Amino acid sequence: MKFDKYYSKKARNMESSKIREISKIISERTDIISLAGGMPSPNSFPIEVVSELSDDLLEENGAEALQYGTTTGVKKLRNKIAERLNRNFDTSVSGGNVLVTSGAQQALYLIGKVFIQRDDQILVEAPTYASMLQILKEIDADVRDINLKEDGYSVEELQSYLESGGNPGLAYFVPTFQNPSGITTSREKREKLIEFATEHDFLIVEDDPYHQLRYSENSVPPIFSLDDQSRTIYVGTISKLLAPGLRVGWIVAREEFIDKLQLAKQPVDLCTNVFSQHLTYRYLEKGIVDRQIGKIIDLYRAKRDQMLESLEEFLPNSVEWTTPEGGMFIWLTLPDIIDTDEMFQGALDKGVAYVPGSIFYGTKPRKNTLRLNFTFVEKEQIEEGVKKLGELIRENLP
Ligand SMILES: Cc1ncc(COP(=O)(O)O)c(C=O)c1O
Structure with missing residues (x-):
């Protein structure tokens, strides 16, 4: 059959x-x-830490951790994520700028749903994260590769694309320790990207799962923290700092974007795993993460x-x-x-x-x-x- x-x-x-x-x-x-x-x-x-945190969580707050939650996420986790971002990168966001998602992957999917439609020109680094390409393919977006060099995307290529009438809706970048290349985009190129985005009026999605897995002294601030117009949508995750099996990620963006994104999330899963969110909160709050x-x-x-x-x-x-x-x-x-x-x-x-x-x-x-x-x-x-x-x-x- x-x-x-x-x-x-x-x-x-x-x-x-x-x-x-x-x-x-x-x-x-x-x-x-x-x-x-x-x-x-x-x-x-x-594993032992997770076991202890889970025991404490169930004992102290079990009913809440096992209940449905709001679509935007557990409030104290949202606040904590904002607080850590402000502390680490000198930003000034609050819990209202945060949407908790089921991993960074869902964050990217929701961004696709809210901001991208068929035939939209979407800039990506070449090479780029394959599962984002899968999302873009599903939408039938018009993907535009910008080649990567040792210190990030080719400014010349992006410039010539823009000057020859290119009209991107959004740029998806993984600027720090990129998957798949391991390349980090220099601060100058990050600033240049914001300039391009401002001049040509497109959004930037910064996917940043690896930022804190840094093995050398040189740190480059996220694009999000350099962008004073908030046209950057920042995506983070606990996957590489605790465990991917928990499926906790987040989007940080202007509140109006968060409102739309949470509407897109509602029919997908109602809310992110509440138990995982509480566990992640405790992991961050107690400073175990560092x-x-x-x-x-x-x-x-x-x-x-x-x-x-x-x-x-x-x-x-x-x-x-x-x-x-x-x-x-x-x-x-x-x-x-x-x-x-x-x-x-x-x-x-x-x-x-x-x-x-x-x-x-x-x-x-x-x-x-x-x-x-x-x-x-x-x-x-x-x-x-x-x-x-x-x-x-x-x-x-x-
Ligand atoms: C660039 C990039 N974005 C997103 C993800 C998805 O992360 P998560 O486990 O939080 O869904 C990964 C995972 O490998 C990744 O490399």
Whole structure:
């Protein structure tokens, strides 16, 4: 029996995320070292702390934590998120500027729903976060890639696009320790982006899940904190600072935007998991988060250093890679003749996995690129995985 006819037109066009497909293959094979996924290390989860916080929460505030909540989110969590942002980045927002979402992913989905329609020109970095591209594809937006350089988007490209009549509704950027490239946009380029947005009247969405996973001293303020006109919509999450399984993220924006976004959220899930919200609040309020971030940074910095060292040791000179100052990813550019989609099966056969770079482009994929994750696997496996990758690349060179 054929069931296709039962699907909506939208459902018929839905495509699975390549990363999720890769993750599925890998999860069925225990012999593969996966440098593919984007997951935190299981060792970064403070399980005992969560257990204690949960016990206390149930004892002291159980009825509220197990009840439905408001769509905008638990009030004291919203206030806390605003307070932390103000403290860390010198902003002046309040709880009314915050919408709690089911992860940053829902935040992006809601932003898509409220601000983007079919054929709207949307600027993205090339490469960019693949699950945002999935959202844009569903909407049928007109995605415009702006190539990334070592210090962020190409100003020249953006300028020439704007000067030649480009009319973007919104720019979606991951300016700090970007997924997938690990690149951080310089302060100058952030300021320039705000200037462009002001002059050409478009909004900026700043997706910032990795900001606090910083392994070097140089810190760059979020675009949101530099934008005195509040045309930037800021997206944050607890996923990388506590645990992605809790599904707590947030949007910080002008109150009128928050009002619209919460209307878009109502029919989706009524409210974000209330128990998780209370847990997150306690985690932030008691200051446990800052101690925990310190531990996560130590764990990940060592892994990043191991990966950089292994790349140096095992990869041919013709391969280039980024040196991220934070986050979870390193981006590789291979010689032009290598197609990392085609090479992928060979990698699995060798027992290593990466994410082919092509999925991170809105248009014109660069087929000779790939993303490596250094947070999930153990240090020893990083060395072994990169060694296998080095062998594979050499085998694919003439
Ligand atoms: C750039 C970016 N945005 C959003 C997300 C989604 O985060 P969350 O787990 O909060 O939904 C991720 C997760 O990897 C990400 O890398």
